[in-house]
Amino acid sequence: MRSITLFMTFAWLCMHSLPNAMAADSITKAAPPIKTVADKACADLSPEETTRLALIQQMLAEGKPHAALAHLDAVKVKSERAELLRAHALRQTGRAPQAQVIYEQLASSCVSGHAYRGLGLIASQGGNLQEALRYLKAASNTLPTEHTIRNDYGYVLMQAGQNDPALHEFLTAVELAPDYRQAAHNLVLLLYKQGDIAKAEAFSRQFGLVEDEMQQLKKMTQASNKATP
Template sequence: MRSITLIITLACLCLQPSLNAMATDAKAPIKLTADKACTELVPEESTRLALIQQMLADGKPHAAIAHLDAIKSKSERAELLRAHGLRQTGRAQQAQVIYEQLTNSCVSGHAYRGLGLIASSAGNLPEALRYLKAASNTLPTEHTIRNDHGYVLMQSGQHDAALHEFLTAVELAPDYRQAAHNLILLLYQQGDTARAEAFAKQFGIVADEMQQLKKMTQAGNKIGPVATP
């Protein structure tokens, strides 16, 4: 899932309500809640949840869910990790239920991101944009959300807005290769070869990677958002 050169396709199941029903209220604004404090965790639980989060990042969502079942934590952070695991194992509908419950919690920004990724994988770009914009508004300095938002904007043909999101992501996290690749791919698609190559040099992207990005441009492909955790 963390490949920086392959197209990432998020696993998904049919969502309820239907995509047509979701699209009808796509322009309805999301009301963001004020920041809330997360439940304070004891050190042991915090350590175990950090290990579970690493399992998700390492592409081991089934193991992560098993460990969540073992610790029986109902904290906001644990529930968010469970939703991530369910999404990564193709149980999008179950994940969506948890994410929706968490949109009024201390992890609301990450919950909106999860909902955005589910909508994106289902091909519902207007809904994905709503959720990812809400996620970005809640967590404006989270570089992965900026990249995900930029990706869906690029898919939607909003290239100028996508460029802004990718540039923000790479300035927030200069070592974040996913956004750097998406940025260069977008510049290639816009015919701005000189700028694309300048950024490639800045980010240390090697010739083989550049060649693959050029091929993806010719094929009309996009790298895609990050799916983990």
């Protein structure tokens, strides 16, 4: 169910957000790359705190950000990891400005890579592709083997019309996590957009995509191509 939700969210973004995002990007001056901090180790938590945060993270994965916030208020764990979960929950409940404040505070902490990702997602949702690319590139540099970051970075690259780098990011994501359905969808979608039908269908078979998924990706390709100036 979660993968379907992510897929439909991506479909909506692709069909409705792409033109506005590209327009915003075209008038934004290029900014210097973000200097990432060296990887730090987070302070140890008690087994009980670790378990509670894992349960809250699972709530977020299941699409229950309001419940996650309630449990964060209840457990009162003081750590960067807890604050990161709070920022994720705030972003997912539509409170991006509050989430951004927390992400910025965490950008030099032991969870900096995930904080950069959060900032990149907020920038992307706001139509600022240049800022999103900067933050997601920083996130990828900090956590190069995190498949979700590779996928997000590839998606924004695709939005910006940088198809070859996007293809690299999607391929990296699916090789790092072969069962990561969202990256598989994005990879096939990009191949359809590029007109490489044979390769798109070959990857679809490799990932085990069903006919309904492939038809939806084709429709999304047509919709995004019509929307692109």
